[in-house]
Every structure is written in structure tokens, then in C-alpha cells.
Amino acid sequence: MVAEVFDSVAGDGPDVVLMHGLFGSGNNLGSLSRSLQDRYRVHSLDLPNHGRSAWMPDMALGDLAAAVQHWMTHRGLETAHFVGHSLGGKVAMQLALDAPYCVDALVVADIAPVAYPPGHDAVFAALAAVAEAQCHSRQEAAELMTPFLKEESTIQFLLTSLQRASDGTCHWRFNLPVLRDHYSDVLAEVPAQEPFDGRVLFVKGEASDYIQEQHEEAIRERFPRAEIEVIPDSGHWLHAQQPRLFNTVVGRFLDA
Known part of the structure; x- marks a missing residue:
């Protein structure tokens, strides 16, 4: 389908x-x-x-x-x-x-x-940290990503795909498991x-x-x-x- x-x-x-x-x-x-x-x-x-x-x-x-x-x-x-x-x-x-x-x-x-060779290990690690924490704000998500990502512009770009669920927790709008598991398709x-x-x-x-x-x-x-x-x-x-x-x-x- x-x-x-x-x-x-x-x-x-x-x-x-x-x-x-x-x-x-x-x-x-x-x-x-x-x-x-x-x-x-x-x-x-x-x-x-x-x-x-x-x-x-x-x-x-x-x-x-x-x-x-x-x-x-x-x-x-x-x-x-x-x-x-x-x-x-x-x-x-x-x-x-x-x-x-x-x-x-x-x-x-x-x-x-x-x-292309792989080049997004740090990004996937940052995204996983946010997904696992079930944080409640963009600021909290940014703080979780900071140890993995040096450029503030990259963090802010990724945060444009963060959304808040009905229970108040934040989740990625994109399909992180598939993007990670099928990353080789992208490359x-x-x-x-x-x-x-x-x-x-x-x-x-x-x-x-x-x-x-x-x-x-x-x-x-x-x-x-x-x-x-x-x-x-x-x-x-x-x-x-x-x-x-x-x-x-x-x-x-x-x-x-």
C-alpha cells in the first residue's frame, strides 16, 4: 500500500x-x-x-x-x-x-x-534520548540533545519536528524507528x-x-x-x- x-x-x-x-x-x-x-x-x-x-x-x-x-x-x-x-x-x-x-x-x-557513508550517529543518539525521556517541553528536549550535538542550529532544526501529545509528553513527528533501521536506504x-x-x-x-x-x-x-x-x-x-x-x-x- x-x-x-x-x-x-x-x-x-x-x-x-x-x-x-x-x-x-x-x-x-x-x-x-x-x-x-x-x-x-x-x-x-x-x-x-x-x-x-x-x-x-x-x-x-x-x-x-x-x-x-x-x-x-x-x-x-x-x-x-x-x-x-x-x-x-x-x-x-x-x-x-x-x-x-x-x-x-x-x-x-x-x-x-x-x-554516501553513514554520518548521522550523533543525531540518532540525540533523537533517541528525547524519545526515551518522554519530556514535556522543547527546552527539555534541547537540553537532552546538547551532549550529542554541538551545533545549536541542528538542534533547533530537529525541534521543528517535535510535537506534544494529549498527555503532555513530547514525541517526534517523524517515524524514528524506521528512519534509524532503514537509514541505509537513505544513503x-x-x-x-x-x-x-x-x-x-x-x-x-x-x-x-x-x-x-x-x-x-x-x-x-x-x-x-x-x-x-x-x-x-x-x-x-x-x-x-x-x-x-x-x-x-x-x-x-x-x-x-
Whole structure:
């Protein structure tokens, strides 16, 4: 059974679908959404196992892409532009390769279609500490995560997915057990298949190592028309670190 996908919609015009990264939700790309709403109908998705979308038993990229395609059918969308950051970028790439007729243009923010080594041990430890404590406030949750995570910005980002239950205890909105147990699915490469011949823009954070020079071959193999643009003075969270420039780069590409 395909997981149901939650979305929020704003604006009017050609359809643009925004997809967030791991541990995130649809509002993570809110600044980009607001910058596009004057000329596009923007759909901000919660990916399965995140936000208000349904949970599913795995995190395989093909299954996530299938859920997005099912959502498009439910919404009556034949095609759309897609913008995906990190995990959302991998899902968007998978969709473009599996169902190219659904994707008009594609923007991939700071991720490549390659396999990555594990790198979220500290995050999972922090999330588990909060889940086990059944705390009653965001402040308490932040204090529990501090021994594991050095960057306050990472803690604040994760706290956007904390919700309070009817008994007053706080819980993660995302499906932590599945994200942890199927983390390897998130790290997996986007398999090479028939190339997507549509317009594609890869946007790299200058200080990020998620898109490297040696990844270009894998990018071109799957997306022969791909362009790559670098956002200066930014890392993996380029849309939050340089929002005005990121929004301009994405908007200019879609408008073309």
C-alpha cells in the first residue's frame, strides 16, 4: 500500500513541488515557497515517515518516489517542476528517472545520485534520548540533545519536528524507528537507468562536500543536460544559510 503524502499549497500558476531532507518537513523550504508563490502554485510536501504524511515500513527511494507519484495522481497533476533538498533531492531524482513524464524541470539542492557513508550517529543518539525521556517541553528536549550535538542550529532544526501529545509528553513527528533501521536506504545511490533528458539544475553549497567533482560522472550519466551552480558562503543547508541567493538561483532556472 502506498503511503499517503501530506502537502500544503500556496500561489497560482505552473505547479512546483518542494521536497525537504531527512528529519525535516514541508515547511523547511518555506522561504523558497514564498519567493515563488507570485507566479507558481507551490506544493510543499511532507515525505512519507515525516511530518503529517503517513508512515511506511521502509525508506527505499523507489517507494518514496512512488508515494509522490501517487500523490500527484490524487492531486490531478500530470506534470510539475520539482525542487528537492538532500533526501528530497534523491527522491526527486528517482522520480525523474522512474517516471520522466511527471517531471518538467528538476532542481536538486546539495546532493548527488551516489551512495554516501553513514554520518548521522550523533543525531540518532540525540533523537533517541528525547524519545526515551518522554519530556514535556522543547527546552527539555534541547537540553537532552546538547551532549550529542554541538551545533545549536541542528538542534533547533530537529525541534521543528517535535510535537506534544494529549498527555503532555513530547514525541517526534517523524517515524524514528524506521528512519534509524532503514537509514541505509537513505544513503543508497539513485540507480542508473534510462537517462532523464529534461532540464536539471544541481545547486551546491560551496563549503559542502555532498556534491564533489568525482560525482559529476554519475550526475551526467543520469542527467545529461544537468547544470551545476555553486552558492558561495554556504554549506549543506544552503537554502537557510543563503536564502535570498538560493531563491534567486532556483527561481531564475524555473522561469527559464
